[in-house]
Amino acid sequence: MRIPLREAKVMIVGGAGFIASHLADRLLDEGVQTLVLFDNLFMGRLENIASATGRGAVFVKGDACRRDELREAIEAHGVNVVFDLATKPLVYSFDDPYDAFMVNVEITGNLLELQRQGLFATLCHYSSSEVYGTAVYEPMDEQHPHNPTTTYAGGKAAADVMLKTWVSMFGLDAFIVRPFNNYGPRQNPDGPYAAVIPISIRRILQGESPEVHGSGEQSRDFVFVKDTVDATVQLYGVLKAGEEANISAEGNISINELMDRICEATGYGGEVVRKARRRADVDCHAGTNAYLKTIIDFDPTDIVSGLRQTADYYRDLLCGDACHEQADRQ
Ligand SMILES: NC(=O)c1ccc[n+]([C@@H]2O[C@H](COP(=O)([O-])OP(=O)(O)OC[C@H]3O[C@@H](n4cnc5c(N)ncnc54)[C@H](O)[C@@H]3O)[C@@H](O)[C@H]2O)c1
Numbered sequence: 001m002r003i004p005l006r007e008a009k010v011m012i013v014g015g016a017g018f019i020a021s022h023l024a025d026r027l028l029d030e031g032v033q034t035l036v037l038f039d040n041l042f043m044g045r046l047e048n049i050a051s052a053t054g055r056g057a058v059f060v061k062g063d064a065c066r067r068d069e070l071r072e073a074i075e076a077h078g079v080n081v082v083f084d085l086a087t088k089p090l091v092y093s094f095d096d097p098y099d100a101f102m103v104n105v106e107i108t109g110n111l112l113e114l115q116r117q118g119l120f121a122t123l124c125h126y127s128s129s130e131v132y133g134t135a136v137y138e139p140m141d142e143q144h145p146h147n148p149t150t151t152y153a154g155g156k157a158a159a160d161v162m163l164k165t166w167v168s169m170f171g172l173d174a175f176i177v178r179p180f181n182n183y184g185p186r187q188n189p190d191g192p193y194a195a196v197i198p199i200s201i202r203r204i205l206q207g208e209s210p211e212v213h214g215s216g217e218q219s220r221d222f223v224f225v226k227d228t229v230d231a232t233v234q235l236y237g238v239l240k241a242g243e244e245a246n247i248s249a250e251g252n253i254s255i256n257e258l259m260d261r262i263c264e265a266t267g268y269g270g271e272v273v274r275k276a277r278r279r280a281d282v283d284c285h286a287g288t289n290a291y292l293k294t295i296i297d298f299d300p301t302d303i304v305s306g307l308r309q310t311a312d313y314y315r316d317l318l319c320g321d322a323c324h325e326q327a328d329r330q
Contacts (some may be wrong), residue, residue, distance in 0.1 A: 012035070023083060
């Protein structure tokens with residue numbers, strides 16, 4: 001019997017990241033006893049977790065590739081449930097392919113070993129739909145073969161295999177949630193590793209043109225971050241050890257169509273700059289909720305509403321009232 005969340009002492013690894021910060025807010029709403037947010041701030045930001053730390057969550061700056069640092073934080077706070085969300089971005093794997101692969105393996109491996117040694121009871125691991133690569137059939141379900149095309153995805157796929165083998169050998173209580181592309185407030189919009197939605201909105205709000213790589217006909221299945229977090233909390237209650245579930249919005253759209261929606265949400269009518277296709281970018285990436293909906297209640301946010309909430313967040317973050325007034329005039 002899994003520890004109910006309201007009785008759990010939880011640690012989120014990668015806890016200052018985009019999805020993790022929303023999970024932190026949600027776990028506090030669920031009434032967890034303790035919440036530790038462990039992050040090395042590679043992509044994570046303290047602003048993301050200001051609301052959570054204001055409600056009692058504890059931030060620990062640490063490197064999850066170092067097992068001793070994880071062990072110390074888990075022991076110091078009596079953690080019994082861990083959510084594993086730490087990773088380095090897919091785009092980083094073009095700069096340092098080895099590290100991008102290994103970071104996914106090392107973090108999950110460290111956690112599985114600490115769990116095997118009895119340090120905590122339950123591990124919820126975040127995989128990624130990137131493990132599937134370009135679709136062999138669509139929509140992609142949990143049975144779709146793993147054909148990773150980047151070292152990021154290779155490392156994520158390897159971490160999934162690690163989890164399943166540690167579960168089968170040592171009977172650990174560990175399971176996998178596997179989201180498709182997430183978007184929403186707090187996704188890091190800065191620097192070379194930013195994802196298409198936050199970077200495009202930031203460029204538009206700061207007076208630059210958004211960019212599309214390749215033909216723009218490549219498609220993605222974008223899930224609003226709060227839906228992913230809601231599904232995660234529900235899956236904690238139903239997925240058994242070694243099981244996995246995909247989280248998609250079944251809202252597959254092309255990057256060109258997405259850019260049209262971003263332009264609408266931001267009131268932008270200017271140029272969209274075309275850039276070269278990124279090697280190893282997957283072409284189509286459509287998921288299904290068919291299995292998910294048999295085990296939890298799931299009613300995903302539509303992309304127009306999700307993008308509106310996201311654009312509003314970045315307006316507040318980047319330029320305050322001036323941008324809202326400009327948007328109202330458009
Ligand atoms: N964002 C998406 O579209 C998406 C889609 C599918 C799966 N996922 C998965 O969800 C999880 C969270 O992704 P996200 O988009 O919120 O990413 P994110 O980059 O915002 O969060 C990851 C966090 O991990 C931290 N981190 C990296 N290396 C670390 C280390 N060695 N020690 C401690 N912390 C470290 C980063 O600083 C960052 O805060 C990841 O496992 C990712 O693979 C994300």
